[in-house]
Amino acid sequence: MPHPVEPKLISGNANRPLAEAVARRMSMHRGMNVGLVDARIERFNDAEIFVEVFENVRGEDMFIIQPTSNPANDNLMELLIMADALRRSSAGRITAVIPYFGYARQDRRTKARTPISAKLVANMITQGGIERVLTMDLHAAQIQGFFDIPVDNLYASPVFALDIEHQFKGRLDELMVISPDVGGVARARELAQRIGCPLAIVDKRREKAGEVAEMTVIGDVTGKTCIIVDDLCDTAGTLCKAADVLLEAGASEVHSYITHGVMSGPAVERVTKSRMKSLVLTDTIAPSAAVRAAENIRVVPVAPVFAQAILNIWNGTSVSSLFATETLGPIYEGLYPRG
Template identity: 75%
Template structure:
């Protein structure tokens, strides 16, 4: 295994707290201090982005931690410009660590004369000079094929499985719910991990963000339901699904969502919903209102990404992090004090 001494972590403004948490974790794993590389990522008065890296990166393996969440365009441009700065400074390899990949929901043409924006973003990232992408729970798996470079897509499912085992002792009383037919594979994977049943909410839309009807496929009466999805945006589907499951006899409804976008009326809807708790990761930096919300709990993916970065830096397996037995020692301290 090659050494990881020539490794640097760089962060934009997309999610600085996550980048710092990843650096702290890497410091623990390596037994030495690892900080965020000294750099400035600023705006001129006309809002143009300017990047200056103050540390030598020649021959270094550099990891840029930058989700392309809201404001998606600003965060994406920061990522591209940071990559260009590193390339022009002779960095050996640049890995874009994108915990939340923006534009992922535009992964295909849904009607005539519409773009495939996820492919365009992939092209921009490649052209900027990124060598590898490290992300989590892509909205559509085929986005990996939009890149002509290695893409490691991590999963929140094993982290969620550890959290569920910590907070719910009776697996027989649990039922994992997919909020739509498209998410069945994700829900089935989590159900298999925790030994629970599986049900599906069949959702039919009248238009964007407008639900026409919902029905439950499966028996949820007397069960503690765990809705699993990759993105929660305005929370309309999630709250409607929680209401429907309660009407069908569920004793409690919780949700595990990889990326808590939580835009627009999301917090208001969640506060007045029949959902008991919403568990999200910190792939997106959450506002003070989200952190203060009574029903929302955040599980960190910093340990997961820290280990993945070390594995990439050492040219060892990333797929080993798809298993709970690999992640359990990494998250042991987190749940010991939870």
């Protein structure tokens, strides 16, 4: 049964362009204007966050679009305070649309006396009055179990598959999908199956966080066009080193498809100077001016899939249907024409 009220979107400051793109896409689907709820989200002089909603939201189905990317703490607090404002304004249901879920890398205790920050954040979101979470490519699938509310985890690989089939048309038999570490094999295998390509692994060993001591290629990449796939790129050191290792192992060229472009510190400079032919990111995190200006970095939109997922949640229909190419293809028809 359709929900009796219209879905309403509200955006924080983390990635307003994405929120506006989702609203435009939903307007196309609905055949009526879907705008962002008018609100004021600002800082006091001591950096405290203040939120004021200027529209009536009583009984409404509210979707807060707010990735918890850098600055992670500020964006997380914005999300929680927006949720509190909506809950106290008698919103009917509050769904947090978190395209990039920060703190996801702290999903387990790797040594004694360390936190599981992803669980702490999940508790804060649940206690903040949010009733459902919609996100994309969680760093670890088990994070869904940290929540005591429904979590819909979208995947970028169907979008990447459409892009690869378009960009490498006629060359698919030359491709090989690469997992940059053993932990990402399931993600890489899923993409490899979608585009019908073989899979190889770059095994990396770290001496300490952020520094890779050694890399080894598992699989024969000789003469192959390698597609590295991963969920996030932070400083790009590992990614650029993996590209070098693959080329030294005989690969003809290397491209990378990364869901979340964290792109901290020297990341953009490293990518532009690397031997990678291209890096493809999604806009779950708002691309910086440097990312957009880089010649070998390209951004693909996720607004179409998020807009459809929001409509499916509002309608009470399947979100997992968006994992199928048959469903996703028409949504991206304008960007990747079929045939």
